[in-house]
Amino acid sequence: QKNSCVLPEDLKNFYLMTDGFQMTWSVKTDDTPMPLGSMVINSVSKLCRLGGSSMYTLPSAPTLADLEDDTDEEGNEDKPEKPHFDSRSLIFELDPCNGNGKVCLVYKHAEPVVSPDTEIWFLDRALYWHFLTKTFTAYYRLLITHLGLPQWQYAFTSYGVSPQAKQWFNMYKPITINTALLSEEADSFVNKLDPNKVFKSKNKTPVLKKKPPSQPPSSQKSHTSMTSAKTSSPAGNSSKK
Numbered sequence: 001q002k003n004s005c006v007l008p009e010d011l012k013n014f015y016l017m018t019d020g021f022q023m024t025w026s027v028k029t030d031d032t033p034m035p036l037g038s039m040v041i042n043s044v045s046k047l048c049r050l051g052g053s054s055m056y057t058l059p060s061a062p063t064l065a066d067l068e069d070d071t072d073e074e075g076n077e078d079k080p081e082k083p084h085f086d087s088r089s090l091i092f093e094l095d096p097c098n099g100n101g102k103v104c105l106v107y108k109h110a111e112p113v114v115s116p117d118t119e120i121w122f123l124d125r126a127l128y129w130h131f132l133t134k135t136f137t138a139y140y141r142l143l144i145t146h147l148g149l150p151q152w153q154y155a156f157t158s159y160g161v162s163p164q165a166k167q168w169f170n171m172y173k174p175i176t177i178n179t180a181l182l183s184e185e186a187d188s189f190v191n192k193l194d195p196n197k198v199f200k201s202k203n204k205t206p207v208l209k210k211k212p213p214s215q216p217p218s219s220q221k222s223h224t225s226m227t228s229a230k231t232s233s234p235a236g237n238s239s240k241k
Helices: 009-017 136-145 152-156 163-172 176-184 217-240
Strands: 021-029 032-041 090-095 101-107 119-124 129-133
Touching: 009 136, 032 136, 101 152, 119 136, 119 152, 129 136, 129 152, 152 163
Parallel strands: none
Antiparallel strands: 021 032, 032 090, 090 101, 101 119, 119 129
16 A cells, blocks of 8 residues: 555465565585575565665665666667666565575556556666566576575576586586576486497407317328227237137
8 A cells, every 4th residue: 555556466365375485494514504595585564665765864865766777778679678766667675685686576667557567576786687587476486496595596697696606506406507508408408318328238359269279180090090900909919829
């Protein structure tokens, strides 16, 4: 009522079940737990609007609306229209991302009447916008799929995650860090097993046994004649006696 807007149906059903969501998990290094993953959906009371007021108390202090630049929209007709910090959009913070940026619920058309269509965008630390999903349900699935790993939202930016965060991705989510390759070729991460290579038998060279040299036929005949002569000699001697 304060901002004259209605929550999208899926986000409203989420808040009817639970007032926000926070889950953290740790890894153990040298028997010492180290916090790593963090999944956060702000409660209704922390669903703060961005760009509406200045962070300073001075009357002429700059606001996020002063950073608005229409030149960013030129030449990006194929990309979705980026949110605006001024009155043209309503922006609410869903996740502070541990200081690495902000995940925001965006009403992109707030004039003259707030449109019920919403999108989920990521605002990095340099105040550049990056589109995530069209619905809260799709974003919630992304949050769970990426396990709340540090800086996982930067996987959907043009410059990607930091080298340190990429190491955690390679350890726990090696496929999701390569989302560009996964979208280009569906079978790029399929384990293609070639049984011919895996179970290929090693061709062992047969060991040739050395055969004794064969004797010539003449020697065999002489050998048989000698044996026959030896057997006949005892018979002759007995006859003489």
